[in-house]
Amino acid sequence: MNHSQLPATLPETDRTRHRRLREQGSLDRGELEAILDAGFLCHFGVVIEGDPVVVPTVYGSDGENLYFHGSVASQSLTASPGATVCVTVTHVDGLVLARSVFEHGVNYRSAMIYGVPRLLTDAQEKLEGLRCLTEQAAPGQWDHARRPNLRELAATSLLAVSLREASVKIRTGAPEDGDGPDAALGIWAGVLPLVSTWGAPEADPLLPDGIEPPRHIAARSGTRAG
Amino acid sequence: MNHSQLPATLPETDRTRHRRLREQGSLDRGELEAILDAGFLCHFGVVIEGDPVVVPTVYGSDGENLYFHGSVASQSLTASPGATVCVTVTHVDGLVLARSVFEHGVNYRSAMIYGVPRLLTDAQEKLEGLRCLTEQAAPGQWDHARRPNLRELAATSLLAVSLREASVKIRTGAPEDGDGPDAALGIWAGVLPLVSTWGAPEADPLLPDGIEPPRHIAARSGTRAG
The missing domain is CATH 2.30.110.10 (Electron Transport, Fmn-binding Protein; Chain A)
Structure with a gap:
């Protein structure tokens, strides 16, 4: 989460006003x-x-x-x-x-x-x-x-x-529609x-042996994205 | 996969011609x-x-x-x-x-x-x-x-x-960049x-007991989306 200087409430403009739903x-x-x-x-x-x-x-x-x-x-x-x-x-x-x-x-x-x-x-x-x-x-x-x-x-x-x-x-x-007529x-x-999930890192085939993915990449595997 | 009557090769127009990459x-x-x-x-x-x-x-x-x-x-x-x-x-x-x-x-x-x-x-x-x-x-x-x-x-x-x-x-x-100078x-x-994956179906809380998700929904759980 960032710490923005912008107002905490988004301004309603002609474009951003919610008309439907x-x-x-x-x-x-x-x-x-x-x-x-x-x-x-x-x-x-x-x-x-x-x-x-x-x-x-x-x-x-x-x-x-x-x-x-x-x-x-x-x-x-x-x-x-x-x-x-x-x-x-x-x-x-x-x-x-x-x-x-x-x-x-x-x-x-x-x-x-x-x-x-x-x-x-x-x-x-x-x-x-x-x-x-x-x-x-x-x-x-x-x-x-x-x-x-x-x-x-x-x-x-x-x-x-x-x-x-x-x-x-x-x-x-x-x-x-759980409380409407169709419920019957x-x-x-x-x-x-x-759910989007990060997979296991796949090394570039040109990478020499012995270079392991760094922790900040490897640690994402199995975690949720989005 | 659909079986379209449209040409198998996409037409190149001013808009669709690939300029970059x-x-x-x-x-x-x-x-x-x-x-x-x-x-x-x-x-x-x-x-x-x-x-x-x-x-x-x-x-x-x-x-x-x-x-x-x-x-x-x-x-x-x-x-x-x-x-x-x-x-x-x-x-x-x-x-x-x-x-x-x-x-x-x-x-x-x-x-x-x-x-x-x-x-x-x-x-x-x-x-x-x-x-x-x-x-x-x-x-x-x-x-x-x-x-x-x-x-x-x-x-x-x-x-x-x-x-x-x-x-x-x-x-x-x-x-x-595996065969360039940065490889060194x-x-x-x-x-x-x-990877996007479908999860397990979550029943509407208003659904009466005993109504199970149909096969075409339940069978998607764990399969890849996208």
Whole structure:
């Protein structure tokens, strides 16, 4: 969990106000941070020549900003500098299997962040952004792997998007037709959970014998992701 | 796997041509279908008042079309009828942990579909779309749960998006700095796999005793999703 200077309650804007399924909406910045902290992959939406493009990419979050690099940075920059992007992070927790098809659904935690990306130009800020991105996906790697040199840093585009404007939706629990007329049908209903787990590290075939995975990687095996 | 009437090779359009990381691009419709078949959740991108909105939602695929319902249908329809949407489905298979931070990456399978949604109005076609959506997430449920009645069907918006124009990207395998100068650093490198697994069914607390989960649900426990 990060310690952000941003307000604890998410601001309601035209974009983030919860219109449908209001009971699934949250304005708690702590829930936003928990969703971001639990993942490392997002879907990054930009408008290119009037049409939407949704690119899967990794992110880093420091509680104030999201950081992005690579193709997403180049696409969103080339497309339209100063344009708003929408970044969505979703964790699927299970299928909600109701008595009726109509009441079927998904248990999930999702955050949508809206903002105008800022291109990082300062070398120190770029390094910090890369550290954040690296540690988000693989905590411990920044101190373990070889850090970017000046040439690599120059070849990397990095974007920051503020976490100021965001919308959070969460659904948990059982189906909702357990106290309605369909309960009499005697059909099984409940949740089928979906769990993401880190597997055992698979060494690069080119790695010489005798180099074992470091603890910060090996210790993740069998633990839950998301 | 579906048996589509669409060409086995995906067409290269301005949008789907692989510009970056070309070695990760695929024009094989079979790979597109495999990625769609392995999931049920997508990120649906629309343009609303000039800005992108990326909504997580469930889909169904019959090999020719993707089907969507609910808020996505209403949003994309209200926003701009006749406008193109971008639908992205991503499976994350693992972290690629290289010797250098610069070469870190993600093993993934991803499909981006571009198309103009078509609103389904015919009741039979809507039912077929709902069946496809339901069976995508929970195979067997269409014949098990209570099917939509006329009122529910009328209350459901359903969209179809053709699978004609799509872009597929896949990355597998080890990091790529095993035969470069960084190999001499003696840093562990490899892949940390990420696996999604279905858990044990959790009965709705309101379910009377003695109703067991049906085989098509119980049999998924412990099997891989994605």
